[in-house]
Amino acid sequence: MANKWVYLFSEGNANMRELLGGKGANLAEMTSLGLPVPQGFTITTEACTQYYEDGREINEEIQGQINEYIGKMEEITGKKFGDLENPLLVSVRSGARASMPGMMDTILNLGLNEEVVEVIAKKSNNPRWAWDCYRRFIQMYSDVVMEVGKKYFEELIDEMKAKKGVTQDVELDADDLKELASQFKAEYKAKIGVDFPDDPKEQLMGAIKAVFRSWDNPRANVYRRDNDIPYSWGTAVNVQSMAFGNMGDDCGTGVAFTRDPATGEKKLMGEFLINAQGEDVVAGVRTPMPIAKMAEEFPEAFEQFQNVCQTLENHYRDMQDMEFTVENKKLYMLQTRNGKRTAQAALKIACDLVDEGMRTEEEAVAMIDPRNLDTLLHPQFDAAALKAATPIGKGLGASPGAACGKIVFTAEDAENWNAKGEKVVLVRLETSPEDITGMKASQGILTVRGGMTSHAAVVARGMGTCCVSGCGDIAMDEANKKFTLAGKEFHEGDYISIDGSTGNIYDGVIPTVDATIAGEFGRIMAWADKYRTLKVRTNADTPADAKKARELGAEGIGLCRTEHMFFEEDRIAAFREMICSDTVEEREAALNKILPYQQGDFEALYEALEGNPVTIRFLDPPLHEFVPTEEADIEKLAAAQGKSVEDIKTIIASLHEFNPMMGHRGCRLAVTYPEIAKMQTKAVIRAAINVKKAHPDWTVKPEIMIPLVCEVKELKYVKKMVVETADAEIAAAGIELEYEVGTMIEIPRAALTADEIATEADFFCFGTNDLTQMTFGFSRDDAGKFLNAYYDAKIFENDPFAKLDQTGVGKLMETAIKLGKPVNNKLHVGICGEHGGDPSSVEFCHKIGLDYVSCSPFRVPIARLAAAQAAIAEM
Numbered sequence: 001m002a003n004k005w006v007y008l009f010s011e012g013n014a015n016m017r018e019l020l021g022g023k024g025a026n027l028a029e030m031t032s033l034g035l036p037v038p039q040g041f042t043i044t045t046e047a048c049t050q051y052y053e054d055g056r057e058i059n060e061e062i063q064g065q066i067n068e069y070i071g072k073m074e075e076i077t078g079k080k081f082g083d084l085e086n087p088l089l090v091s092v093r094s095g096a097r098a099s100m101p102g103m104m105d106t107i108l109n110l111g112l113n114e115e116v117v118e119v120i121a122k123k124s125n126n127p128r129w130a131w132d133c134y135r136r137f138i139q140m141y142s143d144v145v146m147e148v149g150k151k152y153f154e155e156l157i158d159e160m161k162a163k164k165g166v167t168q169d170v171e172l173d174a175d176d177l178k179e180l181a182s183q184f185k186a187e188y189k190a191k192i193g194v195d196f197p198d199d200p201k202e203q204l205m206g207a208i209k210a211v212f213r214s215w216d217n218p219r220a221n222v223y224r225r226d227n228d229i230p231y232s233w234g235t236a237v238n239v240q241s242m243a244f245g246n247m248g249d250d251c252g253t254g255v256a257f258t259r260d261p262a263t264g265e266k267k268l269m270g271e272f273l274i275n276a277q278g279e280d281v282v283a284g285v286r287t288p289m290p291i292a293k294m295a296e297e298f299p300e301a302f303e304q305f306q307n308v309c310q311t312l313e314n315h316y317r318d319m320q321d322m323e324f325t326v327e328n329k330k331l332y333m334l335q336t337r338n339g340k341r342t343a344q345a346a347l348k349i350a351c352d353l354v355d356e357g358m359r360t361e362e363e364a365v366a367m368i369d370p371r372n373l374d375t376l377l378h379p380q381f382d383a384a385a386l387k388a389a390t391p392i393g394k395g396l397g398a399s400p401g402a403a404c405g406k407i408v409f410t411a412e413d414a415e416n417w418n419a420k421g422e423k424v425v426l427v428r429l430e431t432s433p434e435d436i437t438g439m440k441a442s443q444g445i446l447t448v449r450g451g452m453t454s455h456a457a458v459v460a461r462g463m464g465t466c467c468v469s470g471c472g473d474i475a476m477d478e479a480n481k482k483f484t485l486a487g488k489e490f491h492e493g494d495y496i497s498i499d500g501s502t503g504n505i506y507d508g509v510i511p512t513v514d515a516t517i518a519g520e521f522g523r524i525m526a527w528a529d530k531y532r533t534l535k536v537r538t539n540a541d542t543p544a545d546a547k548k549a550r551e552l553g554a555e556g557i558g559l560c561r562t563e564h565m566f567f568e569e570d571r572i573a574a575f576r577e578m579i580c581s582d583t584v585e586e587r588e589a590a591l592n593k594i595l596p597y598q599q600g601d602f603e604a605l606y607e608a609l610e611g612n613p614v615t616i617r618f619l620d621p622p623l624h625e626f627v628p629t630e631e632a633d634i635e636k637l638a639a640a641q642g643k644s645v646e647d648i649k650t651i652i653a654s655l656h657e658f659n660p661m662m663g664h665r666g667c668r669l670a671v672t673y674p675e676i677a678k679m680q681t682k683a684v685i686r687a688a689i690n691v692k693k694a695h696p697d698w699t700v701k702p703e704i705m706i707p708l709v710c711e712v713k714e715l716k717y718v719k720k721m722v723v724e725t726a727d728a729e730i731a732a733a734g735i736e737l738e739y740e741v742g743t744m745i746e747i748p749r750a751a752l753t754a755d756e757i758a759t760e761a762d763f764f765c766f767g768t769n770d771l772t773q774m775t776f777g778f779s780r781d782d783a784g785k786f787l788n789a790y791y792d793a794k795i796f797e798n799d800p801f802a803k804l805d806q807t808g809v810g811k812l813m814e815t816a817i818k819l820g821k822p823v824n825n826k827l828h829v830g831i832c833g834e835h836g837g838d839p840s841s842v843e844f845c846h847k848i849g850l851d852y853v854s855c856s857p858f859r860v861p862i863a864r865l866a867a868a869q870a871a872i873a874e875m
Contacts, residue, residue, distance in 0.1 A: 005047045006065045008072060009039055009240075014316075019044045021236030023095025026336050033315060035308055035333050039076045040090065040240035041069040043208060045097065048234030051212045058209060066208070069239075070201070077241050081200040087116045088200075089133070089242040091334075092207040094214060096235040099337055100223055105144040105214060107207045108277055109137035109242060113198040117181075121174075129247045131177035136277060138184040138196060141203065145210040148191045150432075156183050168286070170275060204239070211237045219436050221791060225798045226440075228840055243325040243332035246277045252298070252326045253278045256291050258309045259319040261341040262400065262501075264348030268309060270322075271451045272297075278323055278334065287470050288451050294326075301331040312336050317358045318367065319349050342400055343368075343376040347520035361527045362872045368524065370839040370865040376521060377552075377858050378402075378466075379512035381499060389497075389506050392486035395446065395471030397503035398457035402512045403444025403466040404497040407490055409481045411438020418442070425496050427483065429476050431456040439465060444498045446505065448474045448483075466500035525553060525861060528868035534845065535852035536863045537613070539832055541565060546608040549857035553864050556613035557605065558765065558854020559705075559832035562680060563621050565601045566594070572626065576637050579623050580651050584675060591679040598680065602687035611698030615765065615832075615854075617705040617744065618680050622665040624655040661770075661779060666708025667743075670718045677718060681725040689733045702739045705765060710747040712756040719760055744832075746770035751812035758820035758827055765854075766813055768833030768841075772800050775809050801834065804841035814848050830854055839866035846870035 012020050012028030020028060024042030031037050047062050058066075074080045079088035089111040112120075112134045121130035142148040160176055161167065172180070185196045197203050214220060215235045224231065245253030255278075256270025271288035273280055274297060280286050295302045305324065308331070312320045321339030325332045341349065350364035359367070378401040405423035408414045414426045418441035426442040428435065430449040439445055439459060444466035447456045451470055460467030475484040481492040488507065490496065497510040537558030538549030546557060566575045571594055578590035605614055628634050638648045657663035670677035684702050692700040704722055709715045719741045730737050742763030745751050748771070754764070773780050780801050790796040804810060813831075820827050830852040835841035837859025845853050846867055855863050 002061060003046070004044075004065075005050075005062045006041050006043050006069045008041050008069065008076075009037060012042065017097045018233075019046065019236070021045055021095035021097050021238075022099055022337055023093060023335055024236045024238050027238060027240070029315075030312070030333055030336060033311060035311070036304075036331055037333050038241045038243045040073060040238060042095070043237040043239070045234040045236045048212045048215060048236070049232065051209070052216075052234075056209075056213070058205065058212075063205070066204070067201070070204070073239070073241065079241070081111055081204075082113070082116065084115060084119050087111060087119055089116075089120075090204070091238075091240050091242055092204070092211060093238045093240070093335075094211040094235045095238050096215070096229070097233055098227065098229045099340070100220065100227075100229070105140070105210070106279060107137070107140045107144055107210075108279065109133040110141070110203050110207055111200040112137050113200070115198075124247065126247055127174040128177065129244070131174050131181055132246055133244070135177050135181040135184055136279075138181060138188065140279075141196075141207070142184065142188050142191075144214075145206045146188070146192055148188060152187050152191070153184055156180060156187065208237050208239075211235060222436055225791065228798070228803070231794060231797055240334070243327045243334070244277075245273075245325040245327065246275055247327060249275055250298075250326075250329050251275055252294070253280065253324070254288070254291060254294065254326075255321070255323050256305075256309070257319060257321050257339045258313045259339075259345070259349055261319070261321070261339050261345055262397065264319075264341065264345035264352065266352060268292075268306065278325065287449065287472055298326055298329055301326045301329055304331045308333060314358075317353065319345075341372075343372045344400065344519070346372055347376075347524050351520045351523055362531060362875065365524065365527050365531060365865065365868050366872050368865060370842075370862040370869070373861045373865060377515050377861070380501075380515055381497070382511045382513045385510050386499075389510055391504040392488070392507050393471050393473050393505040395468040395503045395505065396451060396457070397499065397501045398469040399445075399460035399465060399467035400501040401444070401466035401515075402497070402499050402501075402510070403442075404495065404509050404512060405443040406493050407496050408438075408442075408492060409478055411435040411441075413492070414438035414441045425498060427474075427476075427490075427496070428456070429478060431459070444468070444500065446471065446474075446496070446498050448472060448476050460500070466498060468498045468500055468503050468505060471503075471505060521861075525864060528865050529553070530868075532864065532867035532871050534842070534850065534867035534870070535830075536860055536867060537615075537830065537832075537852050537854035538857050538860055539836070539854050540605070540857060543604040543608045545857050546605055549860050550608065550610075550612075552857060552860040554612075554857065554860045556615075556852070556854075557609060558615055558830050558836070558852060560605060560614065560616045561620065562598065562616060563619055563625075565598060566626065571597050573636070573640065575626055576628065577640055578676075579627060579655075580637060580641050580643065580648060587673065588675050588679075591675055595679050595683055598683035599687045599690075602684055603691055606687060606691040606700060611695065611700060613701065613703060615703040615705050615742075615763075615830075616680075616684055617707050618667075619669055619676055620666050620707040622655070622657060622660045622663050623669070624652070624657065624660065627652045627655060661773065667706050667714055667718050668708065670706070670721070671714065674721050677721055678725045681722045682729055685726045685729040685737070685739065688737055688739070689729070689735055692735065692737060700737070703763060704739060704741045705744055705763075706741065707744045707767070708746060708770070709743045709757065710749045712753065712760055715743055715757060715760045744770075745813075745816050747774055748812055751816040753819075754816035755819035755823050758824040761820075761824070761827065763828045763830070764816060764820060765829070766816075766831040766833065766850075768804060768809060768813075768831055768835045769801065771812065771833070772805060772809050775805070775812060776800060803838055804835040804844055806841075806844050810844055810848070817849060828852075837863050839869075842866035843870040843873075 009028045009031040014025050014029035017025045020042045079086045081088050092107045117130050117134045121127035139153045143150045188196045245251045252274040253276050254272035259266050260269045270291035272291050272294045273288045318338045320336050322336045323334040346368050350367050353359040354364045381402040405425040408424045414424050417424045423443050425444045427446045430447050445460050447469045457469045495509045497506040535555050537556040538554035539559040540546040541561050574590050574593035578587050581587040638645045688700050688702045706718050740762035742761045744767040745764050746767035828851045832854040836853040837855030842863050853863050
């Protein structure tokens with residue numbers, strides 16, 4: 001049998017997400033639950049993939065099935081495309097298997113033309129509604145299918161409103177809208193060069209192609225990259241008969257959540273607009289009223305809607321985000337999905353569902369997106385400063401957190417200013433999907449229009465960026481980059497502060513403070529710790545970082561970068577003396593000045609970790625990173641060394657390397673200058689001895705990590721030096737102290753010869769930043785120059801430095817474990833690159849049998865949760 005490319009809503013169910021997309025599967029599920037869903041059909045994600053394989057064409061087989069299903073839909077509805085008695089009008093919406101809010105565009109009222117609009121005007125006795133539908137359809141079709149910008153049409157609407165002396169679209173009458181429709185069609189012809197299509201089937205094929213095409217638009221690609229959605233998934237297309245919310249005052253449209261998406265509180269929350277179409281609520285063109293008002297306007301429909309909410313939440317056992325329309329007081333459900341929510345809400349909802357007996361602990365842990373936890377750890381305003389400040393305006397608190405920065409008015413400016421190191425707040429009339437990169441570059445987002453379900457609100461919540469939406473008191477002048485609020489004119493570059501939890505807006509700078517974690521966080525984390533098997537450590541070089549990480553649940557330090565300790569004023573001078581020394585004795589004398597500092601640092605770290613493991617990596621960067629560049633510093637060093645400025649400059653020049661990432665660094669420094677490794681060993685061991693004496697009940701067992709090893713003989717050489725020095729220190733102290741010497745696996749050759757290296761190493765730790773760099777042959781500092789071209793060409797779907805390349809780098813990691821563990825059954829293995837805090841990378845580490853992951857302090861909770869989810873997925 002030929003492939004089945006199209007399904008009626010009555011033929012699918014919720015388990016068919018991969019084929020029907022999230023929206024299509026949920027429409028099918030609601031249909032099978034007997035809910036009032038306008039009927040239609042879904043064109044599968046496979047058809048989208050086929051469209052790209054066929055060179056961006058819809059092939060005859062798929063077109064044939066679409067036409068067949070139009071016939072079936074006409075039978076179900078009793079209406080026909082283009083019919084002058086009972087015309088069928090449809091909406092066309094995208095629906096990928098993962099929700100991509102605002103990424104794919106909707107077309108409503110498809111099937112209208114000059115003749116059909118007259119028919120529905122006459123039949124409904126409501127010409128205003130008919131022409132409103134037609135002008136909307138022309139506008140959406142032109143924008144989404146033909147890519148004529150929205151703004152041309154919006155300018156025509158604004159001109160018409162000004163001419164009529166009105167402020168709202170709803171105040172325009174049928175004749176105004178009819179005139180607008182003909183202006184829109186003229187605009188279409190001027191931009192495209194052909195007449196606006198009249199044939200509904202031609203309109204539909206154009207719309208379906210546009211949905212497929214939009215899967216590959218730049219903003220969809222950015223969203224997918226940020227949210228780990230593979231390009232290969234494709235999107236489905238849903239064709240659904242129209243329900244009209246804009247036929248008059250007994251109609252309306254709304255968006256609602258069964259629980260509060262910002263706090264998780266169990267109460268119906270949402271927004272509703274009378275005499276409007278769904279796009280008006282989501283696009284934030286008019287500011288809507290709260291859903292409770294619907295009870296007054298449409299009591300029967302509201303009661304039915306409350307029952308539907310209950311049915312859906314009980315069925316999906318999760319908070320639902322629904323879109324609906326009321327046509328002539330009758331309720332129609334257009335979509336439901338598991339609602340996007342803030343981190344606070346996610347934790348509360350998960351715990352409440354367990355308490356309500358709807359979910360198990362394991363399911364509750366699995367429900368939470370680990371990346372979402374980031375937002376819990378985000379800054380809030382300083383309480384004292386906030387108390388003293390008076391808000392100058394208020395919008396809706398659409399995405400929590402606090403932001404302070406300089407005002408910018410375009411996404412492009414936000415990116416440019418951010419690149420220069422400026423903190424910015426993006427202020428817009430309303431955001432649209434093309435603003436996404438600018439939104440990412442901003443501390444916060446402030447919009448004049450739009451509700452809690454507008455594009456800005458949904459996307460900001462997803463990104464964890466602070467957002468205040470719908471502040472209608474702002475008088476905006478985007479063209480001149482200024483706005484007025486509370487009688488004051490604000491320009492680009494002025495400071496503003498916004499609170500995404502309360503919606504308050506403040507003039508000037510309010511200092512922010514780190515977030516504090518409370519409430520359900522501890523409960524979820526306790527469950528996560530109960531089910532995970534992978535340990536979570538942190539990358540920390542200072543006692544303050546180590547303390548923060550311990551508060552967030554870190555079980556040790558997986559990476560302490562000792563070089564970070566050398567850059568403080570009093571230490572760098574001595575280290576530079578070491579670099580510029582001529583003899584071993586001079587070098588040792590300079591290193592002896594540094595030793596007490598290093599020892600003090602290590603003691604503070606051991607104290608902060610209270611007997612948990614601490615892995616200390618010996619000096620890694622090339623020496624040229626430590627030498628002075630400023631003339632005054634060079635003179636100071638020359639004086640200290642008793643050398644001329646020229647001598648020092650010659651030494652600095654001699655340290656220059658053509659490719660320092662692969663140059664004189666890591667264990668190569670210890671081979672050339674053994675005295676550096678000896679000094680660091682003394683500092684580590686002396687610190688451990690002192691802390692062990694002070695805390696006999698703690699397990700103090702230093703882990704010394706030799707970086708950048710590529711050959712077992714190299715490790716053996718450096719390890720011998722470390723062991724001799726350490727053993728001498730321990731003997732002199734007359735104390736028992738265990739320690740380990742291991743290595744970082746960050747060169748492909750080390751992974752490939754791990755069976756040899758494991759004979760000398762007590763542990764392996766994958767330094768996946770360098771391992772990724774060496775495996776791809778990309779410099780991580782320069783890859784940004786060409787990676788975007790790789791994303792555009794679909795060579796890569798994401799940045800291999802952010803998300804572990806499981807195919808190549810992952811294979812090297814697996815190889816190292818398989819070779820190393822049989823040779824040394826005590827070998828423990830971890831990861832300490834940036835990937836240690838990325839959820840999909842943590843899952844991979846669990847799968848290949850690592851003992852721990854190590855990540856930056858604020859990512860520790862993310863790693864704990866991801867590790868638990870990986871373990872639960874295998875149960």
